[in-house]
Amino acid sequence: MQLLNQAVVTEHLNMQAAIEAIESLLTQQAAHPNWVKAPERLVIETFSEDKNHSSGSHLSMPATIYDGDQEYTTVKLVTICPDNPSRNMPTTTAIVTVSNNDTGEILAIMDGIYITQVRTAALSGIATKYMAKSDCQSVAVVGCGGMAYEQLHAVMTVRPDIKKVYLWNRNNEGAEQFKTKFARDYAQWDVEIQVCKEIGEAIRDADIINVATRATEGLFGIEQIKSDAHINAVGAYQPSMKEISNDVVAGSNMVVVDDLAGSRHEAGDLIQAHDASDCAWTWDDLSGDLQALVTGELKEDTTKSKKGITLFKSVGAASFDAAVALYIAKQAVQKNIGSLVNW
Structure with missing residues (x-):
């Protein structure tokens, strides 16, 4: 399993690649609707009942993609924290996992902040x-x-x-x-x-x-x-x-x-x-x-x-995150990007 922090993801993900990955996903989804599955994301409003906390939210976004050879699952966990800029931290924090559905093996765990920004x-x-x-x-x-x-x-x-x-x-x-x-x-x-x-x-x-x-x-x-x-x-x-x-x-x-x-x-x-x-x-x-x-x-x-x-x-939608995260995960496995961890 490859671990990819934000610096590694940022280094190896460029905008043109993200655009191409999503366009490819949309074309594939049109031709094979059953190859991509993305249930409606779960959104939970976070605590905001006192003056020290602004209203935010936590999101769970799973998706599966079959690429014509293998099926993969990605899960993105996102927390939106409106107070973070005052802490010199990003408003959106996220992590993404990518796994192979044939074996259940987790291929990569990566920071999802840049993936979220780039896919959006x-x-x-x-x-x-x-x-x-x-x-x-x-x-x-x-x-x-x-x-x-x-x-x-x-x-x-x-x-x-x-x-x-x-x-x-x-x-x-x-x-x-x-x-x-x-x-x-x-x-x-x-x-x-x-x-x-x-x-x-x-x-x-x-x-x-x-x-x-x-x-x-x-x-x-x-x-x-x-x-x-x-x-x-x-x-x-x-x-x-x-x-x-x-x-x-x-x-x-x-x-x-x-x-x-x-x-x-x-x-x-x-x-x-x-x-x-x-x-x-x-x-x-x-x-x-x-x-x-x-x-x-x-x-x-x-x-x-x-x-x-x-x-x-x-x-x-989770499918868009999945397309970009899967691109990075495949690159990470093929080129040994990030840190290899035996799970």
């Missing part, structure tokens, strides 16, 4: 690849936490011609730190990064808008964004949360989710839009899911200069 970002990268204009020049990052960092990485991977990045965060210091870190880590992209004090300033001219927050109400209205903007919304992972306003949802020419079943239970933006009496959008207006985009069942012309607003809503 890879989903947005895939959505951007198929939904955003091909000539995008700018991207706005709304919310500059841990998830947002790799979101920008993914968008830049599929739209490398972007020249301008706008950052907005409730805490301006967080945006400044984001700017410094991204410019240092990804110097290969010649982009101008601007920290904005107001959210309207950040999104006004953006071709792509990445939103990753714990907001409970819409952060901007449709009149504040470009008429052909593409939005990647990866926060609001509970029904009580919301970061995309009803008018943006209803005014989008295309609304796509990563997971059809999960979104109906967890996509707070869409759940609240559907339930609102003054919002015209319902689940019947959903365009489809990421699998339909990748396989070509659902197509969007990204060359049109005026194509309307497109919205991608992600809540995550």
Whole structure:
């Protein structure tokens, strides 16, 4: 069994590999629906009954994947700790196990923080690849936490011609730190990064808008964004949360989710839009899911200069974690990556 800490996972997992692993999974799942199984994840709200603890959650996410030769099981255990930034710790902590179902042998245990960040970002990268204009020049990052960092990485991977990045965060210091870190880590992209004090300033001219927050109400209205903007919304992972306003949802020419079943239970933006009496959008207006985009069942012309607003809503699913974790586990076994432990 290989043990892989966060540094090892980060070293051996790149964004392009994650995007390809998930696209391969979606293509495989379309051709062989029974090869991938991912029951609805278990979410338990964590203790928040005194002033010293903010509301968080613990998630258990199992999945099995048959790759045409062998079947594997991955299990990701995640704890979301809203108070962690004040402790100089990541908001999301996670661990992933990968096992061979033929023998039950655990192939690898790995840190899941970077896997979670990269797989979430890879989903947005895939959505951007198929939904955003091909000539995008700018991207706005709304919310500059841990998830947002790799979101920008993914968008830049599929739209490398972007020249301008706008950052907005409730805490301006967080945006400044984001700017410094991204410019240092990804110097290969010649982009101008601007920290904005107001959210309207950040999104006004953006071709792509990445939103990753714990907001409970819409952060901007449709009149504040470009008429052909593409939005990647990866926060609001509970029904009580919301970061995309009803008018943006209803005014989008295309609304796509990563997971059809999960979104109906967890996509707070869409759940609240559907339930609102003054919002015209319902689940019947959903365009489809990421699998339909990748396989070509659902197509969007990204060359049109005026194509309307497109919205991608992600809540995550264990199968996506499984695809990325399985890629790393196979690499670890084949190349002896990490630390070998006799269990």
